[in-house]
Amino acid sequence: MIHDYLILSVILFCLGILGVITRRNVFTVFMSIELMLNAANLAFIVFSRVHESMDGHVLAMMVMAVAAAEAALALAVVILLHKHKGKLDTNVFSLLKG
Amino acid sequence: MHDFLSLLPLIIITAGAVLLMLLSTFEKTNVETASYISMGFYGVAFFVQLVIGCGPEVTIFDQTFNGMLVANNFSMAAGLVILGCGFFTSVSGHSYFKVNQFCTLEFYSIMMFASCGMILLTLAHELISAFIAIEIMSLAIYILVGYDRQNVKASEAILKYLMLGAFAGAFFTMGTALIFGAAGSTKFMAIAAALNMTGEISPLLLGGSFFILVALLFKVAAFPFHAWVIDVYDGAAAPVTGFMATALKTAAFALFANFLAMNNVMHSGWVTFLFYLAILTMFGGNLVAIGQDNIKRMLAASGIVHSGYLLIALVALNAEQFSGSVIAYYLAAYAVGTLGIFAALSYLSGEGERRADFADFKGLAKVHPYSAAAITVFLLSMAGIPPTAGFMGKFYIITSAFNEGQVTLAVLGVVSSILSMWYYLRLIINMYFHEATDTFEIQGTPLATAGTFALVFCVFAIALYPVVI
Numbered sequence: 001m002i003h004d005y006l007i008l009s010v011i012l013f014c015l016g017i018l019g020v021i022t023r024r025n026v027f028t029v030f031m032s033i034e035l036m037l038n039a040a041n042l043a044f045i046v047f048s049r050v051h052e053s054m055d056g057h058v059l060a061m062m063v064m065a066v067a068a069a070e071a072a073l074a075l076a077v078v079i080l081l082h083k084h085k086g087k088l089d090t091n092v093f094s095l096l097k098g
Numbered sequence: 099m100h101d102f103l104s105l106l107p108l109i110i111i112t113a114g115a116v117l118l119m120l121l122s123t124f125e126k127t128n129v130e131t132a133s134y135i136s137m138g139f140y141g142v143a144f145f146v147q148l149v150i151g152c153g154p155e156v157t158i159f160d161q162t163f164n165g166m167l168v169a170n171n172f173s174m175a176a177g178l179v180i181l182g183c184g185f186f187t188s189v190s191g192h193s194y195f196k197v198n199q200f201c202t203l204e205f206y207s208i209m210m211f212a213s214c215g216m217i218l219l220t221l222a223h224e225l226i227s228a229f230i231a232i233e234i235m236s237l238a239i240y241i242l243v244g245y246d247r248q249n250v251k252a253s254e255a256i257l258k259y260l261m262l263g264a265f266a267g268a269f270f271t272m273g274t275a276l277i278f279g280a281a282g283s284t285k286f287m288a289i290a291a292a293l294n295m296t297g298e299i300s301p302l303l304l305g306g307s308f309f310i311l312v313a314l315l316f317k318v319a320a321f322p323f324h325a326w327v328i329d330v331y332d333g334a335a336a337p338v339t340g341f342m343a344t345a346l347k348t349a350a351f352a353l354f355a356n357f358l359a360m361n362n363v364m365h366s367g368w369v370t371f372l373f374y375l376a377i378l379t380m381f382g383g384n385l386v387a388i389g390q391d392n393i394k395r396m397l398a399a400s401g402i403v404h405s406g407y408l409l410i411a412l413v414a415l416n417a418e419q420f421s422g423s424v425i426a427y428y429l430a431a432y433a434v435g436t437l438g439i440f441a442a443l444s445y446l447s448g449e450g451e452r453r454a455d456f457a458d459f460k461g462l463a464k465v466h467p468y469s470a471a472a473i474t475v476f477l478l479s480m481a482g483i484p485p486t487a488g489f490m491g492k493f494y495i496i497t498s499a500f501n502e503g504q505v506t507l508a509v510l511g512v513v514s515s516i517l518s519m520w521y522y523l524r525l526i527i528n529m530y531f532h533e534a535t536d537t538f539e540i541q542g543t544p545l546a547t548a549g550t551f552a553l554v555f556c557v558f559a560i561a562l563y564p565v566v567i
Contacts, residue, residue, distance in 0.1 A: 013272055020265055029261055036268035040275045047279035056278060059226050063271050066233045070264055073237055077244065077253075077260055084250050090261075093254045 005046045012039035026081065026088045030074045037067045101158045103150045104169035107143040107177055108217045111184075114139030115210035122203035129201050133192040136206035140185035140213075147177050158221065165285055166224035172422030176220040176352040179430050183345035184213045186437045186549050190444035191337040193546035197449050198335065200246040209341065212238035216349035223360075225274040225284040225310070228353055232270065232317070235349060236263050239342060243334040255333025262326045266316035273309030276302055290361035299367045307364065310357065311371075317350040320409060321378040324402045328386065331398035336447060339394060340440025343401050344433035351408055351425060358412055359420035372413045376507060380406030380514040387521045391455050396521055397439060400480060403518055404432050410511050411495045414502040424494045430560055431479065431491035438476040438553035442469060445546040446538060453536070456525055461534030469547070470529045472554045479557045481522040482515050487560035 012035055019032025041060040048056025078088065085092050118135060121127045155170040157163075188206060195201035215234030222228040240263065244256030278284050280302035281292035293299065299307065312323070319327040331339045358365050383402030390396040411425045446462075446469065447453045463470035479486035492515060499508040540547065 009275075013268075016268065020261075026257065026261075030264070033261075033264045033268050036265075037271055040268065040271035043272065043275035044278060047275065050279065051282045053282070055283070059274070059278065059284065062226055062230060066230060066267075069237060070233065070267070073240060074260060074264070077240075077256055080244065080247060080253050081257055084253055090257070093257055 002046060002050060005042065009039045009042040009046065012036075012042065024090050026078055026090060029090070030071070030078075034067060034071065037063060100156055101160075103146075104156055104158050104221075105167075106150065107147040107181065108214060108221075110139060110143040110146060111181070111210050111217065112214045114143075115207050115214060118203060118207035118210065122207065127203060129195055129203060129205075130192065132203040132206045133188050133195075136188045136210060137185055137192075139210065140181055140188060144178065144181040144185060147174060147181060150174070165287060166227045167218075167221040168223040169221055172355070172420075172426055173220040173352065175422070175426035176348050176429065177217050179348045179426070179433050180213055180216045180220070180345045182430075183341060183348070183433055183437055184209065186441060186553060187337050187341040187345075189549035190340065190437075190441040190546040193542035193544070194335065194337050194444040196542035198246070198451070200248065205242070205245060208238045208241050212242065212341075213345065216345055219349040220352040222353060223286045223356060225277060225286075228357075229267070229270055229274060231349075232313075232353075233267060235346065236267070239338075239346060242338045242341070243330060245338070246335060249333075251333045252335070255330045258326055258333075259330045262316065262323075266313040266323075269309045269316075270313035273306045273311075273313065276306030276309065278306075280306060286356065286360040290364070293361045293363040297363065299363060304367070307357075307368070311368065314350060314354045314357070315375070318347055318354065318405045318408070319402050320405050321375055321382050321402075324379070324382065324386075324405075327402060328390075328395050328398045331401075332392065332395050336394070336440050336443045336451060339397075340437050340444075343397065343436050343440070347401070347405065347408075348429045348433060351412075351429060352422075355412060355415060355420070355422050355425050359415055359417045359422070362417040365415065365417040369413055372409055373504070373507060376406050376409035376413055377510055378406075379403070379409055380510065381517075384514055384517045384520075387518070390521070391457070393439075393443065393454060393456060393459070393525065396456075396525075397436065400518065400521065401436070403514060404480070406514065407492065407495055407511060410499050410504070410507050413507060414495075414498040414504055416502070424498045427560075427564070428491035428495055431487035431557075434553050434556045434560060435476045435479040435486075435488055438550055438557065439473060441546050441550045441553060442473050442476075445540055445542055445550075448539075448541065453538075456528050458536065459525065460528050460532035461536070462529040462538060464534040465536075465538045466540070469550070472550050473529065474526050475554050475557055477522040477526055479561075481519050485558065485561060487557045490561050490564060 016032045016036030020029050023029055041063055044056040044060040157165050158167040212235050215231050218231035222231050240260050244252050246252045280300050281289045316323040380403055383399055387396050387399030479488035482488045482492040496508045496511055
């Protein structure tokens with residue numbers, strides 16, 4: 001039972017990585033990153049259950065708080081980019097080429 | 099009492115950040131006052147940190163913080179570097195924002211919040227507090243990078259940085275979760291105890307620490323994760339780039355060293371991995387730097403090379419008696435050189451940073467001999483020429499690698515340092531052996547100029563410090 005949740009967490013994490021790598025829309029990329037963070041949260045809860053302590057729950061709360069702050073900034077950046085180009089496709093932004 | 103004193107610099111900086119945030123609502127205060135206030139807070143915090151000095155290793159408020167924050171000589175030295183970087187960034191910002199007017203009061207406030215995260219990061223001996231400190235630092239730095247909202251280049255830089263930074267942050271949390279699963283705690287002490295019990299890294303811990311190393315390698319711009327750094331440094335304003343290149347790297351390397359040094363098992367498990375990464379980072383960075391025509395991009399690429407040298411120091415660190423003195427010294431030496439160049443760029447590059455390429459600085463020595471001499475000192479320090487701080491830093495790193503039996507790394511470090519002369523000398527040649535085509539009028543206030551010469555003094559002071567002591 002515990003293992004199933006852990007596997008689910010890993011699948012979510014991999015889906016998140018896949019989303020970041022393949023998607024071109026800024027919104028989808030940020031959503032994928034949120035998915036990765038929530039996969040980590042699920043893993044925290046699962047391990048908390050394994051160790052029979054509440055530590056993992058607290059850590060998951062902390063991560064959620066930070067994720068919310070990051071999302072706020074990400075949305076501000078999305079608006080900024082939309083003002084500049086009117087599009088949210090990452091391919092449009094190619095002034096800097098490294 | 100010592101617990102409270104160890105936290106005092108952090109408290110001062112946070113108080114300064116909050117104060118500036120509140121002051122920004124008043125119309126009377128202007129940007130210049132804000133930069134003086136932030137200089138004042140950085141200066142006070144620097145001296146407090148210096149006066150408290152070092153002492154035995156203290157676990158700050160063991161009962162309240164549950165052993166999450168530890169202050170020692172290494173964290174103090176890293177804190178000093180960070181506060182010094184903040185001070186000189188405010189100094190060069192004062193001149194820079196006189197010419198490039200997109201600054202508001204919040205700029206300095208956000209910069210101080212970033213420093214608060216960085217100092218917390220040097221103290222953190224627990225993974226979740228480290229994660230929160232990283233995010234405090236990064237979120238503030240993202241905003242600083244994209245501060246000029248009219249500038250498309252800066253907006254693009256913030257997009258790239260935020261996307262990749264958040265990606266790395268997700269890796270860090272997943273790594274923390276896996277380590278929590280394996281060791282039952284996220285405190286370095288408890289993880290080290292769990293490692294000692296088994297004597298080897300279990301698969302779960304191996305996966306977890308790999309994820310954390312990936313995130314940290316991203317933050318310090320080591321080899322496979324270095325591509326972002328050039329674009330982001332190019333897009334950000336000169337003082338911000340200087341701040342990112344020095345203070346952020348110091349904080350990230352402090353956590354990196356603390357994490358690896360927690361236990362011999364952990365360190366020896368990753369030595370081979372870091373060995374190859376150090377080599378690839380040094381030579382990859384050199385290859386990128388040689389091809390650059392823009393000074394900021396060249397400095398970004400040379401920052402990658404310097405991360406490579408610091409990775410050598412991480413490979414050679416001794417987890418049993420970890421002092422971090424080599425790493426802290428190199429970080430200080432690198433910080434003064436880089437900050438100095440960015441302070442000089444702040445007052446020389448002109449409105450909208452129109453002087454950005456090597457060719458734009460042709461004949462600078464004919465017009466401003468002292469500024470050109472200062473830049474030359476910084477470049478020679480970064481290249482590692484004897485009487486400068488950079489030489490002593492490299493000397494210590496190479497010696498520590500020899501002492502730990504990493505002869506290959508030591509030799510490759512010297513080779514890479516010789517290669518790096520190519521692009522440092524190129525700028526010096528451009529400044530000295532060409533006729534001036536530009537007038538190089540210095541705009542803004544003389545503060546950045548003063549800061550540049552103070553940093554020249556620091557380059558030699560830091561170089562002489564180990565000789566005198």
